[in-house]
Amino acid sequence: EAGVTQFPSHSVIEKGQTVTLRCDPISGHDNLYWYRRVMGKEIKFLLHFVKESKQDESGMPNNRFLAERTGGTYSTLKVQPAELEDSGVYFCASSSKTAATNEKLFFGSGTQLSVL
Amino acid sequence: QQQVKQSPQSLIVQKGGISIINCAYENTAFDYFPWYQQFPGKGPALLIAIRPDVSEKKEGRFTISFNKSAKQFSLHIMDSQPGDSATYFCAASGWDSNYQLIWGAGTKLIIKP
Numbered sequence: 001e002a003g004v005t006q007f008p009s010h011s012v013i014e015k016g017q018t019v020t021l022r023c024d025p026i027s028g029h030d031n032l033y034w035y036r037r038v039m040g041k042e043i044k045f046l047l048h049f050v051k052e053s054k055q056d057e058s059g060m061p062n063n064r065f066l067a068e069r070t071g072g073t074y075s076t077l078k079v080q081p082a083e084l085e086d087s088g089v090y091f092c093a094s095s096s097k098t099a100a101t102n103e104k105l106f107f108g109s110g111t112q113l114s115v116l
Numbered sequence: 117q118q119q120v121k122q123s124p125q126s127l128i129v130q131k132g133g134i135s136i137i138n139c140a141y142e143n144t145a146f147d148y149f150p151w152y153q154q155f156p157g158k159g160p161a162l163l164i165a166i167r168p169d170v171s172e173k174k175e176g177r178f179t180i181s182f183n184k185s186a187k188q189f190s191l192h193i194m195d196s197q198p199g200d201s202a203t204y205f206c207a208a209s210g211w212d213s214n215y216q217l218i219w220g221a222g223t224k225l226i227i228k229p
Contacts, residue, residue: 042222043219045216098215105160
């Protein structure tokens with residue numbers, strides 16, 4: 001069974017440009033999460049999809065970030081325009097049950113985003 | 117109140133020794149405390165988790181100790197091996213965080229052969 005796949009693994013862009021990150025969850029997992037880790041800091045929750053609906057987007061930093069999950073399969077996270085402070089590792093995770101059941105999260109390998 | 121404080125930031129242990137990583141939290145509504153292990157170039161993977169109704173949980177060489185009154189929990193790795201070298205994250209969640217995990221900053225563990 002394929003795990004959670006994230007693309008690209010690395011992205012280097014200039015301030016003001018747009019970047020789109022993609023996550024393919026484990027097949028059949030309705031729950032999809034986006035997280036971000038800035039170098040040396042804690043992993044921070046960004047948002048949670050249940051199928052195609054945004055269940056919780058309380059962690060999204062600002063309106064420069066747009067997440068979508070059309071059809072309830074893969075998800076994209078777009079940053080437009082990117083700022084220096086957006087640099088970090090963006091992780092996607094999926095699970096078969098909701099967060100309230102403390103279901104094990106399966107993480108992708110992350111996208112290392114560097115904004116110069 | 118939504119923070120989880122993790123220490124130390126980095127840890128070097130000799131092969132065969134005991135590795136201990138500590139976490140503290142403030143929010144008494146937290147009721148789920150997992151530890152995740154992350155190898156370089158990979159995403160975090162669930163290692164072991166505990167709920168506050170027990171004070172200790174053991175899985176192989178890995179043990180979580182939980183102190184509800186002190187609002188602290190720790191990961192102990194017995195007989196540490198070079199293959200245990202990784203970054204370890206503690207986390208916590210509960211109704212007050214909308215069941216979303218609140219993460220510690222991570223501990224980079226190096227086991228010297």
